[in-house]
Amino acid sequence: MKKRLLGVLLSTVMTAAMLTGCSSGSSEAPAAPAEAAEEEGTETGSESTGGQKTFYYVAPGLGQPYSIDMIKGLQYAAEKYNVKIIAQGANDWDSDTACAALEQVIPNNPDGIITAAWDAAMNPGILKAQEAGIPIIVVEAESGEFGDLYIGLDNVDAGRETAQELIKAAGNSGKLLVIGNWGSTNIDQKYEGLKEVLAGTDWEIVGDQDGECDAAASLQAAKDLLSANPDVDAFVGLDSACGGGIAGAMEELGMEPGSITVICADREDAMLDYIQDGYIHASLTNRTAAMTDMAVALLVNATDYGFLDVPVSSDNEASAISVWPLTIYTGNVVITKDNVENFYHDALGEYGADNYEG
Structure with missing residues (x-):
């Protein structure tokens, strides 16, 4: 073991x-x-x-x-x-x-x-x-x-943590949408962990779609799912491109920040902006x-x-x-509006210029 x-x-x-x-x-x-x-x-x-x-x-x-x-x-x-x-x-x-x-x-x-x-x-x-x-x-x-x-990460456990963060923010029931990069081992495992925890609640996954870990594809997938499910309560994104896609779709569809609970993964700078703006409640990152x-x-x-x-x-x-x-x-760390400023890449410094090639 x-x-x-x-x-x-x-x-x-x-x-x-x-x-x-x-x-x-x-x-x-x-x-x-x-x-x-x-x-x-x-x-x-x-x-x-x-x-x-x-x-x-x-x-x-x-x-x-x-x-x-x-x-x-x-x-x-x-x-x-x-x-x-x-x-x-x-x-x-x-x-x-x-x-x-x-x-x-x-x-x-x-x-x-x-x-x-x-x-x-x-x-x-x-x-x-x-x-x-x-x-x-x-x-x-x-x-x-x-x-x-x-x-x-233990990616199954990361999915469990994502579900727990959703429950913490939005309670034990509701309609949920999910996008991720299906076929990628770590994302499939995260989805497994998410569903495992939600099986013990009254959350219902009413739609999911492949965002291909791509900004444009994630935006389109999120728009399609939100348009087809106007009464949804929450949205989970399981790969690094999902956060920007979900929040961008909300903007394009005229949805207010915080109108649904959005839990995402990772820390692309564009997604961090959406945490500051209130579209994304939290992101879990390795x-x-x-x-x-x-x-x-x-x-x-x-x-x-x-x-x-x-x-x-x-x-x-x-x-x-x-x-x-x-x-x-x-293990994961959780990024919220309270600490998001610390995760922007331009504040992290530069290292290894002489020893790193790539």
């Missing part, structure tokens, strides 16, 4: 600090495809030079607003741990393109890889990295048994930058400070023991 192992992570991060000081989309060419090293090494870490470790972040969605926070955490870690981080993959949500980029990275023999697996299309590349002996950490959306470790920073911290500890050799047994390999924690769940 997967457990929250933040104690393990805390120890890992402290050790390293002391010693070092939505998914399928249109097809798109990989963002900055990997260049093969002039001479491929035979051991993990052949790409490192001058003692500086090189890690890759390979994933879909690099050009999407949702990835801003993931990249912010990587840039912060690149600066604080003095490592090189190279981001590659797909600018859109095309996991097939991102998986191809991941497979191109493997011959470079990097010191470690971080990836986000919004659907199963990333799994073949993850498996190949593991078979090559490259440490690989999966963030944001779980990929079954693939990868050495998952760091991110500790996203911390998630990718943690991944780098663990890779640094594994590659520089012997974390993988911790004596769980006298011979971990012969005992088929992996010292990686199975899962680290990061």
